[in-house]
Amino acid sequence: MGQQQETVALVAGGAGFIGSNLTDALLARGWRVLCLDNFLTGRYDNLRHLEREPRFDILDADVTEPLPPRLTRSGRRISYIFNLACAASPPHYQANPEHTLLTNVLGTWRLLGLAQAHGARFLQASTSEVYGDPETHPQRESYWGHVNPTGPRACYDEGKRAAETLTFDFLRAQRGDVRVARIFNTYGPRMRADDGRVVSNAITQALSGDDITLYGGGEQTRSFCYVDDMVDGLMRLMLHEDPYRGAINLGNPEEITVQNLAARVLRLTGARSGVTFRPLPIDDPRRRRPDISVAEKVLGWRPRVSLDTGLKRTIAHFSGVAREAAMIPLKRRGSVKPPA
């Protein structure tokens, strides 16, 4: 009897919020995991508990640059590549928009090439932002979107759209087995406190006794998916054996106003803070709710964790983490080098 081959997964963006939670789940399955990250928004702290894990390795690399030779030339065969590399929150991805766009386009192209070289299955983490400010509700995969291609969010939205295009071009050219997840708002432990997103903002402000800042009138809606549910959806999408030739929405269809979210955070933290309002940022979507009927049918997936349960776990995380540790400055990325 030959020895069973070890399953190796590469998680690009594995030091980030979703990537580090995914890494834990892959290791729990008995897989070996290579995390490739430039630590732009990812944090070593998210992976510190794996310091002594022999099946885990970190490569400090930027996907806009040629990939480390260790990945391309030799070493173990990689069976699965999850591409989560890209800052996900507006203040972070807008800090260097050129780098964000190239992370999505050039980075996805490089990782698709790597997947082809290894014969690995490739999963692209796309986003509900490909729908822009949607004119249909809820958003189905068949909706082509309403994106401003020249606005300040375009580096992310259009970058992710181009990354989807590249991924499906690879499929059409029969260069690999690919999957695309359109991820809707996800929250949970290991989010950065300074990422400017409504859940982390509301929790950190409430815990510090500050008023919660809401943008616009607070009537815009979001649908929040707890990170464990998202990781489960990503795993199912990667592992299902009957390839579905389209992107799949992953998110929680329970839609609430951000004002309602703030009220829940105040209740669950017991904070006595109030709420202050600021103008809505440019191109901020007004409504967001995924139609997840494809994920339910194809993957047998739907979120299980209620918003109150997920918020309690996230509040516990932020209460335990020193604020400074959650807010270490972003690593500076200089100008982007031209493609090699």
Ligand SMILES: NC(=O)c1ccc[n+]([C@@H]2O[C@H](COP(=O)([O-])OP(=O)(O)OC[C@H]3O[C@@H](n4cnc5c(N)ncnc54)[C@H](O)[C@@H]3O)[C@@H](O)[C@H]2O)c1
């Ligand atoms: N969190 C959400 O609500 C959400 C929603 C939609 C889509 N997504 C997508 O899921 C993925 C993970 O999101 P997240 O919330 O964990 O964000 P995150 O910022 O915590 O993680 C992104 C990771 O990618 C790394 N990274 C960024 N640019 C890189 C580059 N050029 N080379 C190598 N590594 C790079 C960062 O350092 C970080 O570790 C992203 O692709 C994001 O677009 C997330």
